[in-house]
Amino acid sequence: MLALALIIISLLLIQDILLTALLESNFRHYISEVPQAFPTVSILIPARNESINLPACLASLSKLSYPKEKTFFIFGDDQSSDNTSDLITTWIQNIPNAKLISITPQPAFGLKVNGKANALAQLAAEAVGDYYLFTDADCQVPQGWIEEMLAGCSSGVGVVTGITTVSGNSFFSGMQKTDWWLTLGMVKVLADLGIAITSMGNNMLITRKAYEKVGGFASIPFSLTEDFEMAKQVRACGYKGVHQVSAKNLIQTAAIEGFINLLEQRKRWMAGAFGLPLYWKALLVLQVCFFPAVLYLIAINPVLGTAVWGIKIFIQGVFLYRFSDFAGERVKWETLLIFEIYYLFTSWSTIVYYFWPSKTNWKGRLYP
DSSP: OHHHHHHHHHHHHHHHHHHHHHHHHHOOOOOOOOOSSOOOEEEEEEESSOTTTHHHHHHHHHTOOSOGGGEEEEEEEOSOSSSHHHHHHHHHTTSTTEEEEEOOOOGGGGGGSOHHHHHHHHHHTTOOSSEEEEOOTTEEOOTTHHHHHHTTOOTTEEEEEOEEEEOOSSHHHHHHHHHHHHHHHHHHHHHHTTOOOOOOTTSEEEEHHHHHHHTOTTTSOOOSOHHHHHHHHHHHTTOEEEEOOSGGGEEEEOOOOSHHHHHHHHHHHHHHHTTSOHHHHHHHHHHHHHHHHHHHHHHHOHHHHHHHHHHHHHHHHHHHHHHHHHTTOOOOTHHHHHHHHHHHHHHHHHHHHHHSSOOEEETTEEEO
8 A cells, every 4th residue: 555655656746847847848839920911810709697707808808909800709698597698789889890699509419519519609600710719708818819829820730729817816716726727737738749638618719721620519529528529629630739828818717606616617627538538637647646645655654744745735836836927927835735735625526526426517507
């Protein structure tokens, strides 16, 4: 038992050292210039009961620096029961090239898509231009978002993933933010090695050619993580995926309110994680298994176990600090120790919740 614990701890420390070293030595920022004749882009935003978050989202969209005549906004009201539709309708009256469509069930899609994928499929059917940008109604985009995402579109690239952080000043939102930095940092390191594994639907660009070759969201296999599945299908069609990280495309997303709601989100993400390659699963498993291993070591040798855990927190802290710095923010050192306890609790709670015999609740819809 002790030997197994030491192996797990050693592998995790080696993993964290490698991730930190590769982040520092191999970080790639794509700086392809946007052509003088700016390409037309469509921004696709599904919204379901987002009246609380929409004002901030719409305000940020109004400040985008990309030429207005080249920017098309396409919103989808996904059967909201609040005044989501009214807020969008008021906003688009003063914005050229903007429209709102009502998302309706599509029996032809059957069980091949979830609710959000259905909405995205209908939005994309209305899109114009050669580039589709995706974000959510609970997000705020920076002024140079479009230009920075386009900068990643070199030859052969089909999908560009941006960087997202969690907004809010509460303890809970701060822990979620640090969690996002950790996960997205690992995604960035692998992407810069040429191993793009996923994308994020709240900060994603897909070229029209790649989208059409895949067949759109209506053609992808059913998945609770439609963004991951879309990125997977784009790569399967021969296109590359890149991860663009900078302050210019750092999107702020609303924090999840309440621990149960967080577990619902993580349960949905875990469903997608089972489709990840083996090496990525190994990274995640090591992160989770470190905790019982180090707690066992502390029980046997408190001084050694505590020292090892401290080393892990320090290395992970350097990784988080440097990655957030690349994205234009800096994680607070004082949160790192607290985050370790939070991460222990949420990671194992998520595992229990995932295997609990209940359906996944997302935006009021239940999925097996």
